[in-house]
Amino acid sequence: MQDYKDIFRNGLWAQNPGLAQLLGLCPLLAVTGSVINGLGLGLATAMVLVASNATVSLVRHLVPQEVRIPVFVLVIAAFVTVVELLMHAYLYDLYKVLGIFVPLIVTNCIIIGRAEAYASRHRLDRAVLDGLAMGLGFTAVLVVLGAMRELLGQGTLLANAQFLLGDWARDLKLTVIPDYRGFLLAILPPGAFLGLGLLVALKNYIDGRRAPRHAQVVRPEPRPVS
Amino acid sequence: MTPLQAIVRPALVLGLFTLVATALLAVTDRYTRGPIAAAERAALLRTLNRLIPAGAHDNDLLADTLTLPPSPALGTRRPTTAYRARRRGRVETVAFTAVAPDGYNGDIVLLVAVHRDGRLAGVGVVSHRETPGLGDAIEASRGPWIRQFTGRALGDPPPARWAVKKDGGAFDQLTGATISPRAVVKAVKRALAWFARHREMLLAEDGATRVPADRHDPRRP
Numbered sequence: 001m002q003d004y005k006d007i008f009r010n011g012l013w014a015q016n017p018g019l020a021q022l023l024g025l026c027p028l029l030a031v032t033g034s035v036i037n038g039l040g041l042g043l044a045t046a047m048v049l050v051a052s053n054a055t056v057s058l059v060r061h062l063v064p065q066e067v068r069i070p071v072f073v074l075v076i077a078a079f080v081t082v083v084e085l086l087m088h089a090y091l092y093d094l095y096k097v098l099g100i101f102v103p104l105i106v107t108n109c110i111i112i113g114r115a116e117a118y119a120s121r122h123r124l125d126r127a128v129l130d131g132l133a134m135g136l137g138f139t140a141v142l143v144v145l146g147a148m149r150e151l152l153g154q155g156t157l158l159a160n161a162q163f164l165l166g167d168w169a170r171d172l173k174l175t176v177i178p179d180y181r182g183f184l185l186a187i188l189p190p191g192a193f194l195g196l197g198l199l200v201a202l203k204n205y206i207d208g209r210r211a212p213r214h215a216q217v218v219r220p221e222p223r224p225v226s
Numbered sequence: 227m228t229p230l231q232a233i234v235r236p237a238l239v240l241g242l243f244t245l246v247a248t249a250l251l252a253v254t255d256r257y258t259r260g261p262i263a264a265a266e267r268a269a270l271l272r273t274l275n276r277l278i279p280a281g282a283h284d285n286d287l288l289a290d291t292l293t294l295p296p297s298p299a300l301g302t303r304r305p306t307t308a309y310r311a312r313r314r315g316r317v318e319t320v321a322f323t324a325v326a327p328d329g330y331n332g333d334i335v336l337l338v339a340v341h342r343d344g345r346l347a348g349v350g351v352v353s354h355r356e357t358p359g360l361g362d363a364i365e366a367s368r369g370p371w372i373r374q375f376t377g378r379a380l381g382d383p384p385p386a387r388w389a390v391k392k393d394g395g396a397f398d399q400l401t402g403a404t405i406s407p408r409a410v411v412k413a414v415k416r417a418l419a420w421f422a423r424h425r426e427m428l429l430a431e432d433g434a435t436r437v438p439a440d441r442h443d444p445r446r447p
Contacts (some may be wrong), residue, residue: 067239070240071239071243074240074243082251089261093269
């Protein structure tokens with residue numbers, strides 16, 4: 001049980017892909033203009049991560065050392081293409097908005113990183129949970145950053161929810177600040193960098209305050225080079 | 227393991243994985259091809275119906291099409307499709323693609339719908355890369371700006387006033403963005419001029435489905 005708890009604590013907080021490992025920053029910065037865009041790409045990434053971790057864990061004794069990276073890349077690319085086709089078919093509007101960042105999930109180093117550093121060395125159940133935890137951790141950062149930028153930039157939250165959830169969700173849009181003129185910086189790329197910087201700083205601040213009391217050391221995992 | 231085995235085994239494993247991955251993709255492609263085509267059609271129809279209301283015609287817009295050759299006057303570099311809205315067989319409105327090549331950030335692709343009398347049924351933005359928060363207000367979902375074209379024609383306003391107000395024209399610009407509106411106004415004007423030149427062909431009631439390439443284009447040598 002303790003193991004499973006650690007897996008989730010690592011994915012969601014201690015080793016969070018967006019805030020601690022700082023992996024996959026390109027999509028993280030590019031699509032976080034709104035909550036729904038962040039949530040959509042986050043969930044797509046999490047799906048690929050769970051599927052690729054599961055597959056890599058299952059075949060880990062079968063794959064010779066020399067070709068493991070090509071095999072992992074092949075597995076990941078196949079799952080990303082499947083997710084892309086499914087989104088194109090069933091989430092057309094969201095697919096159009098996210099554009100190139102859906103196929104680019106292939107190049108997100110969180111995925112190959114978790115395959116190489118974790119899934120290829122652990123049992124199926126742990127690999128799946130690790131994929132889920134890391135995927136949700138990544139999604140959480142995308143959603144929080146998307147919320148910050150959407151709120152500051154446009155004064156709304158959950159605009160275009162129908163892209164992800166279907167027509168009933170049109171009414172989910174919250175106009176938090178009525179008659180807001182918009183704050184361009186938050187929508188443009190600099191807003192993404194500033195927002196992410198603030199989130200990383202906040203995480204470090206919280207960790208720093210908690211460290212003296214608990215005095216627990218998180219054993220760093222081998223970090224993939226990418 | 228002999229040296230030969232050490233080479234052959236990884237190759238076989240990699241080959242096997244490639245085979246399985248290809249099979250997975252082939253199956254997914256097979257099952258999503260229909261839904262993807264349906265989603266593309268539905269999205270196109272939604273865009274068209276924003277300009278030509280479903281009640282204004284009695285034919286299937288997506289079935290009654292014309293193939294237009296690439297045209298410098300329309301800014302198109304590839305063949306495009308025009309859609310004809312008919313009532314009792316008579317073509318009432320034609321919707322076609324026009325590209326404004328001089329947006330702030332590259333091409334702005336427009337769908338221009340023109341009634342048979344030369345008045346605009348409306349203009350829609352299909353794709354663009356204008357600045358979010360400034361130039362993107364040309365989109366119908368982000369502001370009323372694009373609606374000012376509805377009902378206009380080549381002589382209304384007169385040709386000299388087919389420009390944004392900053393340039394002495396009749397059309398509003400956007401707060402903080404002049405380049406995107408200027409590009410769109412120019413492209414719409416060119417599209418109307420093109421429509422006037424090809425009116426006969428576009429409104430023909432028979433089954434012509436191709437329009438010959440532009441011959442009298444002023445910008446062609």
